[in-house]
Amino acid sequence: MKLHNxxxxxxxxxxxxxxxxxxxxxxxNSRNNIVDxxxxxxxxxxxxxxxxxxxxxxxMDNFLIxxxxxxxxxxxxxxxxxxxxxxxSTGDRGEGPQEIANLGRIGINxxxxxxxxxxxxxxxxxxxxxxxxxxxxxxxxIEKIKLDNTMYPDTYDYINDTLSIGLFxxxxxxxxxxxxxxxxxxxxxxxxxxxYLKHPEIxxxxxxxxxxxxxNLYVECYWYHDLMTIGYLNGDFKCxxxxxxxxxxxxxxxxxxxxxxxxxxxxxxxxxGEKRIINGKGGGITVMNPTKFLIFDKNGDYIQTLEVGHxxxxxxxxxxxxxxxxxxxxxxxxxxxxLNL
Numbered sequence: 001m002k003l004h005n006x007x008x009x010x011x012x013x014x015x016x017x018x019x020x021x022x023x024x025x026x027x028x029n030s031r032n033n034i035v036d037x038x039x040x041x042x043x044x045x046x047x048x049x050x051x052x053x054x055x056x057x058x059x060m061d062n063f064l065i066x067x068x069x070x071x072x073x074x075x076x077x078x079x080x081x082x083x084x085x086x087x088x089s090t091g092d093r094g095e096g097p098q099e100i101a102n103l104g105r106i107g108i109n110x111x112x113x114x115x116x117x118x119x120x121x122x123x124x125x126x127x128x129x130x131x132x133x134x135x136x137x138x139x140x141x142i143e144k145i146k147l148d149n150t151m152y153p154d155t156y157d158y159i160n161d162t163l164s165i166g167l168f169x170x171x172x173x174x175x176x177x178x179x180x181x182x183x184x185x186x187x188x189x190x191x192x193x194x195x196y197l198k199h200p201e202i203x204x205x206x207x208x209x210x211x212x213x214x215x216n217l218y219v220e221c222y223w224y225h226d227l228m229t230i231g232y233l234n235g236d237f238k239c240x241x242x243x244x245x246x247x248x249x250x251x252x253x254x255x256x257x258x259x260x261x262x263x264x265x266x267x268x269x270x271x272x273g274e275k276r277i278i279n280g281k282g283g284g285i286t287v288m289n290p291t292k293f294l295i296f297d298k299n300g301d302y303i304q305t306l307e308v309g310h311x312x313x314x315x316x317x318x319x320x321x322x323x324x325x326x327x328x329x330x331x332x333x334x335x336x337x338x339l340n341l
Contacts, residue, residue, distance in 0.1 A: 024237070028302050029244045031294065037337060038309035044325075044334045048086040049077050051334065057316045057325045060108045060115055063087070063130065064318075064325065066334075067117070069103040076106075076117065078133070081318060081325075090133050091117060091141070098140040100126070107158045107166075116144055116158065123147040125186075144186070151191050153184060157211040161186045165218065165233060167209040168193075179207050181218050181231070194218070196237035199227060201248040208269075212262035215298050221257030221269050224250075228257065228269070230300050241300040245273055253277075258290050261317045261324075263339065266303070267296040268324065270312045289313060289329050308337065 052070035059065070064081040071077070074089035092099045101121025108115050113130040126141035133139045147153075149171065156166025164184045168191055169177045182193040198205045199222075206223040217238070220229045226243035243256065255276035260269040272290040279285055289311035295304040311329035318325055324337045 024239045025242070026239055026300055027242045027246070031243065031302050031305055033303070034292075034305045034307055036307045036309070038307065041308060041310065041332060041335050041337055043332045044084045044336060046079075046084070046086065046334055049089065051077060051327070053313055053327065053329055053333070055327045055334070056105065056314045057327060057334070058106050058108060058115070059316055059318050059325070060110060060130065061113060065106060065115060066327075067091070067103060067106055075100055075103050076128070078130075082321070088133060088137065090128060090139055095121075098126070098143075105153075105155050107153070107156050107164065109158045117141065118147075118153060120152070123149055123152070125153075145189065148189055148191075154179065155209060156184060157213065159213065162188075165211050165213075167207070167220075178205055179209070179220075181209055181220060192235075194231055195235040196229070196231055199225075199229065199240065202227070203248075203250045206252075208257060208259045210260045210262050210267070212298070215262065215265065217262075217298060219260055219262070219267055219269075221260045223255060223257060224252050226256045226273065228260075228267075228296070228300060230267075230298075239300050241296070241302075243273070255288070255290075258312065259314060261315065262298075263317045263322075263324070264319070265298050267298065267300070268317070269294050269296075270315065271305075293324070306337070310335070 051066050051068045054070045055066045055068040057066050062081055064079040066077045073093055075093055076091035077089045078087045095101055100119045104118030104120045106115050106117055115128050117126045124146055125144045127144040128141045151168055151170050154167045154169055156164045158164045162185045168180050168182045170180050171177050180193045182191045184191050202225055207220040209220050211218050216233050218231050226245040228241040230238040232238055255272040258270040270290040271292055271294045276288050291308050291311055293306040296302055310332050313327045313329050315324050315326040322339045326335050328335055
């Protein structure tokens with residue numbers, strides 16, 4: 001091959017590579033730095049108050065808070081986050097004025113030792129004061145705010161009463177919605193969506209999201225597309241990160257990301273990357289859940305894959321102990337992974 005033609009080919013390749021791996025559009029076709037951490041998973045014994053596979057863990061101060069809408073009476077369970085000793089339960093199921101009809105997610109107010117519980121049935125958020133819960137087994141929450149039934153919070157980081165940032169669901173119809181990362185004023189109810197609403201080639205957006213106040217970032221991980229988006233908390237777009245299975249097909253057949261958190265300066269996301277429902281020979285259905293975490297730096301550059309070896313349902317990050325607390329879909333169930341590997 002003539003040198004001139006070789007240089008043209010090389011230049012074309014370099015231009016293509018820059019286009020596909022720019023600072024704002026990053027294509028990661030290989031994520032093969034895989035570390036098996038199955039033997040590092042530690043089961044948390046919870047015989048005093050077992051929780052279901054629908055449980056979601058949260059960290060507040062020295063407490064592990066688990067909400068579980070499948071619990072028969074008390075819906076929220078509190079443990080010591082260091083010893084995992086059961087402390088108490090709160091949040092009565094029911095239709096009464098201070099009971100919870102349809103349990104949603106929890107927002108954490110660290111400074112005032114309050115956690116906020118969304119009731120989708122009553123379209124309200126209730127305030128739970130931790131200090132009062134610990135001394136009063138019959139504690140009943142206080143109504144914090146009534147929700148707009150056209151835009152309501154899913155997950156959010158509470159900063160103060162006039163500023164929370166999180167993932168909101170904008171109701172489009174009785175059977176459809178679109179998720180939007182937004183700023184929220186609890187006092188006025190005003191919701192201000194971020195400037196970058198969704199990838200222009202994706203028609204039906206379904207995502208999980210996480211916020212990092214320290215890094216001034218938010219991240220969205222798409223369920224049905226191999227895509228992660230990072231933005232700044234002022235609303236500006238930072239970058240899109242595409243995996244090897246990225247395409248614009250509008251289908252829920254495959255599941256890519258499930259949940260995501262910031263762990264200090266890193267982004268940790270549970271990832272499946274294959275069919276989420278498998279039909280058995282006898283007509284049974286198996287729902288697949290991710291068994292691995294993808295680790296990225298705060299710029300979205302891939303670092304490592306942690307193979308957990310157990311189906312991951314939900315998880316949270318315990319910053320003080322630098323560990324991930326997980327609810328798994330097997331006999332291990334509530335467990336943790338120390339990230340000081």
